[in-house]
Amino acid sequence: MSLIEINGLKVHYPIRGGFWNRVVDNVKAVDGVTFDIEAGETYGLVGESGSGKSTTAKAIIGLEKATAGTVMYKGKDVTKGENRRKLDYNRDVQMIFQDSLSSLNPRKRIEDVIAEPLRNFEHLDKEEEKLRVLQLLDIVGLDADALYKYPHQFSGGQRQRIGVARAVATHPKLIIADEPVSALDLSVQAQVLNFMKKIQRQFGISYLFISHDLGVVRHMCKNIAIMTRGRIVEVGTRDDIYNNPMHIYTKRLLAAIPETNVNHREAHRKHRLEIEKIYQEQQKTYYDQDRMAFPLVKVSPTHSVALPPELAKKFEQQSENKGVNV
Amino acid sequence: MKRDIEDATTISKADLAKLTKEANEEATPSRLKIMWGEFKADKPALVSLFLLVFFILFVIIASEFIDVPKMMETNIMGYYNKPFTPDYWLGADAGGRSIVKELIVGSRNSISIAIGLTIISSTFGICWGLISGYYGGLVDLAMQRVYDFMMIIPMLMTIIVIVTIIPHYNAITLTLILSIFYWMGTSRLIRSRTLAESQKDYVAASKTSGTSNFKIIFREIMPNISSLIIVDTTLSFAENIGVETGLSFLGFGLPMGTPSLGTLIANANDPENITQYWWTWLPAAIEIIILCLSISYIGQVMRRTTNAAQRRGQDQK
Ligand SMILES: Nc1ncnc2c1ncn2[C@@H]1O[C@H](COP(=O)(O)OP(=O)(O)OP(=O)(O)O)[C@@H](O)[C@H]1O
Numbered sequence: 325m326s327l328i329e330i331n332g333l334k335v336h337y338p339i340r341g342g343f344w345n346r347v348v349d350n351v352k353a354v355d356g357v358t359f360d361i362e363a364g365e366t367y368g369l370v371g372e373s374g375s376g377k378s379t380t381a382k383a384i385i386g387l388e389k390a391t392a393g394t395v396m397y398k399g400k401d402v403t404k405g406e407n408r409r410k411l412d413y414n415r416d417v418q419m420i421f422q423d424s425l426s427s428l429n430p431r432k433r434i435e436d437v438i439a440e441p442l443r444n445f446e447h448l449d450k451e452e453e454k455l456r457v458l459q460l461l462d463i464v465g466l467d468a469d470a471l472y473k474y475p476h477q478f479s480g481g482q483r484q485r486i487g488v489a490r491a492v493a494t495h496p497k498l499i500i501a502d503e504p505v506s507a508l509d510l511s512v513q514a515q516v517l518n519f520m521k522k523i524q525r526q527f528g529i530s531y532l533f534i535s536h537d538l539g540v541v542r543h544m545c546k547n548i549a550i551m552t553r554g555r556i557v558e559v560g561t562r563d564d565i566y567n568n569p570m571h572i573y574t575k576r577l578l579a580a581i582p583e584t585n586v587n588h589r590e591a592h593r594k595h596r597l598e599i600e601k602i603y604q605e606q607q608k609t610y611y612d613q614d615r616m617a618f619p620l621v622k623v624s625p626t627h628s629v630a631l632p633p634e635l636a637k638k639f640e641q642q643s644e645n646k647g648v649n650v
Numbered sequence: 651m652k653r654d655i656e657d658a659t660t661i662s663k664a665d666l667a668k669l670t671k672e673a674n675e676e677a678t679p680s681r682l683k684i685m686w687g688e689f690k691a692d693k694p695a696l697v698s699l700f701l702l703v704f705f706i707l708f709v710i711i712a713s714e715f716i717d718v719p720k721m722m723e724t725n726i727m728g729y730y731n732k733p734f735t736p737d738y739w740l741g742a743d744a745g746g747r748s749i750v751k752e753l754i755v756g757s758r759n760s761i762s763i764a765i766g767l768t769i770i771s772s773t774f775g776i777c778w779g780l781i782s783g784y785y786g787g788l789v790d791l792a793m794q795r796v797y798d799f800m801m802i803i804p805m806l807m808t809i810i811v812i813v814t815i816i817p818h819y820n821a822i823t824l825t826l827i828l829s830i831f832y833w834m835g836t837s838r839l840i841r842s843r844t845l846a847e848s849q850k851d852y853v854a855a856s857k858t859s860g861t862s863n864f865k866i867i868f869r870e871i872m873p874n875i876s877s878l879i880i881v882d883t884t885l886s887f888a889e890n891i892g893v894e895t896g897l898s899f900l901g902f903g904l905p906m907g908t909p910s911l912g913t914l915i916a917n918a919n920d921p922e923n924i925t926q927y928w929w930t931w932l933p934a935a936i937e938i939i940i941l942c943l944s945i946s947y948i949g950q951v952m953r954r955t956t957n958a959a960q961r962r963g964q965d966q967k
């Protein structure tokens with residue numbers, strides 16, 4: 325059984341307007357998202373800005389009310405507040421935020437920041453608590469003198485590590501990391517990512533790793549979902565996504581990864597322009613008249629793609645005839 | 651599960667004392683220390699602080715030694731006595747009452763009312779604004795309608811009517827009555843900042859850390875708007891000295907026979923007093939100006955304390 329199962333999750337924001345301030349329309353920030361996260365794995369959620377990644381994360385952790393759909397954890401639907409409280413859900417599921425500065429209360433000392441989940445979920449005495457905070461600081465590679473400082477006295481990378489320390493304090497089973505390194509420069513990115521990996525090995529934590537950077541995701545995740553406009557367009561293993569992308573949106577995202585090898589630069593540029601052209605031509609077929617993605621179709625046991633209906637039909641026939649083979 | 655964390659580090663109970671000491675040496679100075687440093691760096695504010703504290707203590711203690719009913723008796727012999735005489739340091743008014751004594755007792759009354767009014771109305775306004783801004787939605791909507799209702803009531807007129815129909819009232823009831831009408835400005839200000847503050851990620855982080863809404867409002871958000879609260883409270887204090895004074899000036903403040911800064915300034919209602927008997931109203935007027943100036947200097951220092959970028963005192967460890 326999976327650690328957590330997200331099923332048909334929707335988050336719609338009402339747009340109010342008109343004379344009576346009625347709901348005139350909805351922003352479909354998340355529109356029917358389904359995926360499972362296994363224990364101990366890192367699940368990647370990728371998409372451009374505004375595709376609904378953060379909203380998905382917030383709905384899973386309970387910060388945003390789900391309009392429809394379920395998030396099943398230990399057999400209970402945790403989109404309901406009372407189930408979250410009953411399970412001590414937030415002891416098991418924590419979050420690392422995109423903006424490390426804004427996620428740490430500027431008026432609180434680091435000790436109080438890291439001890440906050442401990443105080444709520446594990447009632448330790450003063451000595452034990454301080455010891456635990458010091459141990460957590462040590463795990464993320466910060467010295468004891470950080471204890472009585474304020475968040476603004478640290479660098480971005482250090483702050484993000486404080487965020488990591490807070491997230492692992494109660495020994496959660498799942499950490500939702502919403503673009504944990506996108507605000508950091510490259511050298512620090514690697515540092516924080518390696519910390520996260522190390523902690524995962526030590527504690528057996530699962531991550532929902534949200535990013536718009538396919539390079540970083542490749543480094544971190546075994547299974548990946550590609551998201552656009554509130555829907556998932558392609559799900560698969562790392563191999564499926566990087567070596568056999570099938571949705572034009574995924575192909576375009578992959579082509580946009582910068583090429584570091586100087587010799588291939590020109591070829592890469594050509595490839596990218598080609599993909600962009602195909603994308604512009606086929607956009608109509610890959611999205612419906614409301615510019616939404618189609619439902620997912622299984623193309624292999626691990627790989628599902630939101631193919632247009634005609635292509636999808638062809639696929640079903642093919643797989644019936646020859647078994648699953650792409 | 652605790653084991654895992656312990657296994658991943660080399661820090662154990664034995665290191666606790668040593669590491670705590672290390673952390674203490676690197677600790678950021680406390681708020682009080684910073685505030686004191688700021689006062690030392692700003693001499694006018696330091697003088698204001700001493701002046702204000704000394705003055706408030708003085709009028710409170712000195713008025714304990716004054717027999718108020720006796721002081722308020724009319725004394726024909728002292729009719730408009732000139733100031734700077736042994737019996738009447740600051741002269742006397744039309745009733746022959748000593749201005750100095752009236753000033754002391756009046757200051758105590760006015761300042762006490764202003765302090766009481768500030769404490770009650772600011773506390774209420776801050777809570778109202780915090781709760782309204784934090785919860786938003788229907789709670790906010792309902793609370794803002796109450797606010798709107800209070801705003802459209804003609805305040806001064808209502809106060810005057812209440813004061814007139816209540817048969818017996820004293821300084822305490824007057825303070826309570828005024829408090830009903832003076833929380834709205836604060837609440838609006840606090841609400842708008844709380845709305846912005848509630849959107850920040852640290853509030854979300856507190857929620858996912860299992861902290862209750864009540865604690866988030868008062869222990870997470872409130873410290874972050876403390877500079878606004880402090881500045882607003884000091885300014886309301888200065889303003890509230892004026893509220894009681896103004897009402898008493900109009901004759902609707904404290905009941906007859908209770909001196910206040912307002913009743914003293916009301917002496918200036920008489921054109922003859924303004925020109926000839928200046929000592930009956932001028933000291934009270936000067937006192938109010940000095941008080942309000944001092945408070946605003948102090949308010950500025952407090953604001954600098956809460957805003958690191960504006961500090962003047964050097965950071966001391
Ligand atoms: N409170 C809200 N009210 C209305 N619309 C919202 C609200 N929050 C988010 N949205 C909309 O939902 C969509 C998804 O937002 P979301 O923050 O989930 O994007 P994202 O994928 O995390 O983007 P980024 O990579 O920039 O962080 C956006 O189009 C945004 O405008």
Ligand SMILES: [Mg+2]
Nearest residue numbers: 377378422502
């Ligand atoms: Mg986001």
